Amino acid sequence: MTSTTKVPFLDLVTPHQELEAELLAVAKKAFSNAGFIGGPMVEDFEREFAAFCDIKYCVGVNSGTDALRFAFMAAGIGQGDIIVTVPHTFIATTEAISQAGAQIAFVDINESTYTMDPEKLREYLEKQCDFDGKSKKLTERKSGNRVAAIVPVHLYGQTADMDPIMELAAKYNLVVIEDACQSHGAEYFSKKENKWKKAGTMGLAAAFSFYPGKNLGACGEAGATTTNDEALAKRMKMIRDHGQAKKYYHDIEGYNGRLDSIQAGWLSVKLRHLAKWNEARRTHAHRYHELFAEAKDSVVIPVEAAWTKGVYHLYVVRVADREALQAHLAEAGIATGIHYPIPLHLQKAYEHLNYKKGDFPVTERVAAEIVSLPMFPQLRQDQLTLVANGVKEFVASKIGATR
Numbered sequence: 001m002t003s004t005t006k007v008p009f010l011d012l013v014t015p016h017q018e019l020e021a022e023l024l025a026v027a028k029k030a031f032s033n034a035g036f037i038g039g040p041m042v043e044d045f046e047r048e049f050a051a052f053c054d055i056k057y058c059v060g061v062n063s064g065t066d067a068l069r070f071a072f073m074a075a076g077i078g079q080g081d082i083i084v085t086v087p088h089t090f091i092a093t094t095e096a097i098s099q100a101g102a103q104i105a106f107v108d109i110n111e112s113t114y115t116m117d118p119e120k121l122r123e124y125l126e127k128q129c130d131f132d133g134k135s136k137k138l139t140e141r142k143s144g145n146r147v148a149a150i151v152p153v154h155l156y157g158q159t160a161d162m163d164p165i166m167e168l169a170a171k172y173n174l175v176v177i178e179d180a181c182q183s184h185g186a187e188y189f190s191k192k193e194n195k196w197k198k199a200g201t202m203g204l205a206a207a208f209s210f211y212p213g214k215n216l217g218a219c220g221e222a223g224a225t226t227t228n229d230e231a232l233a234k235r236m237k238m239i240r241d242h243g244q245a246k247k248y249y250h251d252i253e254g255y256n257g258r259l260d261s262i263q264a265g266w267l268s269v270k271l272r273h274l275a276k277w278n279e280a281r282r283t284h285a286h287r288y289h290e291l292f293a294e295a296k297d298s299v300v301i302p303v304e305a306a307w308t309k310g311v312y313h314l315y316v317v318r319v320a321d322r323e324a325l326q327a328h329l330a331e332a333g334i335a336t337g338i339h340y341p342i343p344l345h346l347q348k349a350y351e352h353l354n355y356k357k358g359d360f361p362v363t364e365r366v367a368a369e370i371v372s373l374p375m376f377p378q379l380r381q382d383q384l385t386l387v388a389n390g391v392k393e394f395v396a397s398k399i400g401a402t403r
């Protein structure tokens with residue numbers, strides 16, 4: 001934040017100042033018994049976060065990336081398997097796939113929700129793969145590899161459309177691991193089950209990130225996997241702790257991927273505020289929606305589909321000439337971001353996958369136009385208005401210039 005910043009993109013200082021006494025008490029407690037790894041603070045947070053998500057098990061790990069990677073491993077997915085996801089996500093989603101030894105396959109997103117398009121998933125599974133009904137194995141024609149899993153990403157705080165994704169997964173015997181790293185507390189209305197379900201409870205397992213800027217953020221790196229599957233939770237616990245369930249008895253090779261006790265304690269403190277913070281984000285988003293109503297032809301606002309209750313990790317709009325908009329807002333002291341400017345299939349890191357421009361046109365179009373506006377629970381009304389006015393001024397000047 002510079003001295004001329006009127007609206008930061010994210011204010012991480014205020015909530016930590018507000019909770020300082022409680023957060024310091026956690027550190028003091030840890031210093032008093034030097035219990036820095038594992039122990040009651042980790043177990044308490046795991047129990048509390050599982051309750052928040054309405055799920056049986058939560059296994060704390062050191063990042064959202066490892067929460068995903070370990071979940072693939074615990075589900076028995078790895079070498080030679082294909083995991084299907086979207087190219088419009090943070091690279092951690094696909095890093096976890098590769099680092100679990102699996103291969104990445106992309107399907108495009110829906111243009112209004114920015115999450116996995118179930119029809120594109122269906123097209124990929126039906127047109128590019130063969131299903132052997134006897135062995136219940138789905139094979140990608142091009143590579144000859146087994147398609148093992150789907151990773152829908154609940155991006156920007158909104159869930160993917162899970163009913164059709166789960167239906168396809170069941171039809172083709174695929175595991176679903178949700179990437180819920182941006183969606184703590186988001187909900188999905190399952191028509192099939194006629195009830196609202198929390199993000200992170202619909203697949204076999206789900207990954208959450210507690211990176212500081214997330215809706216629930218640690219004061220450092222942290223993450224968790226949630227699941228209703230007891231055996232998977234047990235394997236996750238072994239994988240995060242050098243493959244041991246009992247000290248120095250290593251059934252498998254694992255990782256040093258544990259959640260620190262102090263981070264867990266801090267997360268427990270913050271978890272008590274999460275519902276309130278999520279509600280504040282929703283209120284801010286709805287205010288932005290109202291303020292942009294008069295500019296609806298030039299500013300595409302986030303669409304909250306009837307089946308989702310979003311928690312607005314980000315408030316992402318689409319405009320023409322977004323770099324010029326960012327410069328205009330920066331001039332007015334308003335910080336913005338782009339999540340994400342280059343689709344994953346066009347990143348240098350994935351040249352070897354041989355995707356090309358035009359393969360995922362919706363993702364490419366969206367990635368070229370999106371801008372993330374300031375969004376955090378402590379955002380003030382005057383700041384919201386300033387941001388909206390700045391955007392509206394910009395789009396109005398563009399219309400004026402083309403007349």
Ligand SMILES: Cc1ncc(COP(=O)(O)O)c(C=O)c1O
Pocket residue numbers: 063064065066089090092093153179181182208209210211222223
């Ligand atoms: C969609 C998504 N997946 C995975 C991750 C990885 O989480 P972490 O940074 O905690 O490893 C993130 C974090 O930014 C994310 O946004």
